Amino acid sequence: MATKTRGNVLLQLEGKGRGECPLCARTGIKLLYDGVLGDGTPTKVCKYCRPKKQLKKAN
Template identity: 50%
Template structure:
């Protein structure tokens, strides 16, 4: 099983090992690793927001 969003896989991210502010829920200090398209622009969001956006898109 892949572990791309843990440990050594996220050390190469731009800022603070993949941590930052989620543009959807505005939480800070969370891992923003999941790239999604929001209003025509690509943004990186946290895991709960990624799951929510996928659930909304599938309906």
């Protein structure tokens, strides 16, 4: 299965996968992981804000 977080896939994303993380407000960081805002709204977050359980799950 092709990875979603590396290589050419990123270049096809809006902003080449980069943007501002809504949780930690880092700018120019890759937003590749599924997360939720404080009110439960699904969003994309950076690697520092991703849910810990995603670290173990083999994509």
